[in-house]
Amino acid sequence: MKVIGEFIILFALWLLLTWSLAPAQVIAGVLVSILVIGLVGDIFLFKVGRAFNPVRIFWMLVYIPYLIWYIVLANLDVAYRVIHPDLPIRPGIVKIKTSLTTDMAKTFLANSITLTPGTLTVDIKGDELYIHWIYVHGKDIEEWSKYIAGRFEPILRRIFE
Numbered sequence: 001m002k003v004i005g006e007f008i009i010l011f012a013l014w015l016l017l018t019w020s021l022a023p024a025q026v027i028a029g030v031l032v033s034i035l036v037i038g039l040v041g042d043i044f045l046f047k048v049g050r051a052f053n054p055v056r057i058f059w060m061l062v063y064i065p066y067l068i069w070y071i072v073l074a075n076l077d078v079a080y081r082v083i084h085p086d087l088p089i090r091p092g093i094v095k096i097k098t099s100l101t102t103d104m105a106k107t108f109l110a111n112s113i114t115l116t117p118g119t120l121t122v123d124i125k126g127d128e129l130y131i132h133w134i135y136v137h138g139k140d141i142e143e144w145s146k147y148i149a150g151r152f153e154p155i156l157r158r159i160f161e
Contacts, residue, residue, distance in 0.1 A: 001018075002041075003037060003041065006034050006041055007034070010032075010033040011029050011033045015029060019116050056158070056160075059158040062155060063155045066155060067112055067115070067152070069152060071115055073115050074116040074117040076132050077118060077119050079133065081118075081134065081135070088134050090135050091132065091134055091135070091136070092136040093122060093130070093131055093133070094144045094148075095128050095131075095141055096131055096141060096144050096148050097121075097127055097128055097141055098127050098145070098153065099157075100127075100160070102117040102160050104160050106124055106129075106157070108156055109149055109152055109153065112152050113129070113148060118135065119132065119148060120135070128147070133148070
């Protein structure tokens with residue numbers, strides 16, 4: 001069952017990346033998917049069966065536009081800071097805490113933070129993430145955690161935990 005799930009995920013990814021149903025592309029996708037499973041199928045980091053849970057898929061579909069919305073807002077904020085005559089930045093590296101427990105959830109959180117302009121995940125150690133932030137405000141780890149990660153964690157928890 002694990003191999004079939006891995007094949008479905010890899011083949012679907014192939015179809016999304018090539019965006020073609022031409023017979024040559026489909027055959028190439030099947031062959032590449034089988035080759036990848038044969039070479040590295042044993043090191044998949046997550047349980048494939050969990051990926052096909054309809055509730056998790058629903059929350060992932062909710063998360064994608066939610067993340068895009070915050071990326072757009074952050075783009076506007078960074079654009080404002082760049083064109084503002086006083087260049088209102090106060091960069092720094094802050095430590096935030098996450099309540100997420102799985103490595104996959106923490107990775108998605110770190111990538112979501114990095115995709116959001118103005119923030120960059122520098123390191124992850126246990127339940128702490130180190131974030132480079134274009135405009136540090138607030139005084140403590142709880143406030144920074146709530147502002148940077150708090151908006152993503154509830155949905156990521158429903159997807160990955």
